[in-house]
Amino acid sequence: MSKVLSRSAPTWLLPVTTVCLVTGFLVVSAWNQTPVPNAASRLQDRLGVQSGAPGVGESIGEKANEIAKLREEITKLENAVATQSRQANVLNDNLQSVKEFAGLTEVEGPGIEIVMKDSERASDDDFIGSAYVIHDRDVINVVNELWMSGAEAVSVNGHRVSVRTSYRCEGPVIYVGRNPISSPVVIQAIGSPETLFGALTMRGRYLDDIRQVDPAMVDVRKKERLVLPAYTGSTEVKYAKSGKKPQ
Numbered sequence: 001m002s003k004v005l006s007r008s009a010p011t012w013l014l015p016v017t018t019v020c021l022v023t024g025f026l027v028v029s030a031w032n033q034t035p036v037p038n039a040a041s042r043l044q045d046r047l048g049v050q051s052g053a054p055g056v057g058e059s060i061g062e063k064a065n066e067i068a069k070l071r072e073e074i075t076k077l078e079n080a081v082a083t084q085s086r087q088a089n090v091l092n093d094n095l096q097s098v099k100e101f102a103g104l105t106e107v108e109g110p111g112i113e114i115v116m117k118d119s120e121r122a123s124d125d126d127f128i129g130s131a132y133v134i135h136d137r138d139v140i141n142v143v144n145e146l147w148m149s150g151a152e153a154v155s156v157n158g159h160r161v162s163v164r165t166s167y168r169c170e171g172p173v174i175y176v177g178r179n180p181i182s183s184p185v186v187i188q189a190i191g192s193p194e195t196l197f198g199a200l201t202m203r204g205r206y207l208d209d210i211r212q213v214d215p216a217m218v219d220v221r222k223k224e225r226l227v228l229p230a231y232t233g234s235t236e237v238k239y240a241k242s243g244k245k246p247q
Contacts, residue, residue, distance in 0.1 A: 103162045103231035107153050109190040111226045112197050114142060114207070117184035119214040131213045134183050136167040136174050141206045142187055143167075149199035151189040153228045157181040160231040177233045193222040 116139075122132035139156060146154055147163075154161050159179045166177060173180045189196055200207055200220055207218050 103153065103160050104235070106228065106230050107190060108225060108227045109152070110193050110222075110224055111151070111153075111188065111190040112193055112200065113221050113223050113226070114187040114189075114200065115184050115219040116142070116187070116210065117217060119217050121214060132217075133172075134174070134185055134217070136169040138206075138210065139174060139176070139185055139187070140167045142200070145200060145206055146187070146189045146191075146196065149191070149196050151191040151196060153190040155188050155228045157186055158229065160229050162231050162233065165233060188223070188226050188228060190226055190228060193224075197222050 116134045118134055119132035122130060143154055143156070143161060156176045157179070159176050159181075161176060166175070168175050173182055174185070175181075197220060199205070202208070207220065210218050
C-alpha cells in the first residue's frame with residue numbers, strides 16, 4: 001500500500017506547495033502594511049494643500065503689505081498735488097486781483113462816460129489858459145474825482161490810467177502819460193453808475209464849474225457795459241522797495 005502512495009505522489013508537489021504558502025504569506029503581509037487613507041487623513045491632506053507649501057502664505061502676505069504701502073504713498077502724493085493745486089489757484093487768484101488793481105489787465109463792467117470838449121465859443125485868439133478850452137488840469141481834476149467817488153478803473157481816450165499817470169499840455173495837445181490826445185476828451189470809468197454819476201454831476205463839483213462857462217462842454221452818461229484796456233505805461237520801480245517784515 002505504501003508503495004502505491006509513494007508512486008502516485010509527484011516529487012515536485014512538496015516544493016511547489018511550500019513556495020505557494022510562502023508567497024501567500026508575503027502578499028498578506030504587504031497588504032496589511034499598506035495604509036488605506038481614511039476620511040480624517042484625506043481632510044488633513046486637503047487642508048495642507050489649501051494652506052500652501054511652506055513660505056507661500058508668508059510671501060503673499062508680504063506682497064499684500066507692499067501693495068497697501070504703495071496705495072498709501074499714492075494717496076499721500078494725490079493729497080499733496082491737490083494741496084499744491086489749491087495753493088496755486090489761490091496764488092493765481094491773488095495775482096490776478098493785484099493785476100486788476102494795478103490796471104495791468106483788460107476789464108469790463110458798468111460805469112459812466114464823460115465827454116469834455118472845447119467850446120464853440122473858443123477862438124484862435126484865446127490864450128492857452130482860456131476857460132473855453134479843455135486843459136490838462138481839467139482831465140486831472142475829473143479823474144481824481146472819479147477815484148475819490150469809487151471808480152475801479154479809468155481810461156482817457158482809450159488809454160488806461162493809473163495813479164502814476166502824468167498829464168500835461170503842450171499847446172493844444174494834452175499828453176496822458178506819453179499818449180497825445182486832443183478835444184474831445186472821453187473819460188470812461190468802471191464802478192457804480194449811480195454813485196459815479198451822482199458824484200460827478202453834483203453842484204459845486206469840478207464839472208459844474210465847466211458847465212458854468214458853457215453847458216455844451218460837458219456830457220455825462222451812465223453805461224451798462226464798458227471795456228477798458230490794460231495799462232501800458234511803465235511799472236518800473238527804481239527806489240521804492242518792500243519794507244522789512246516785522247520781527
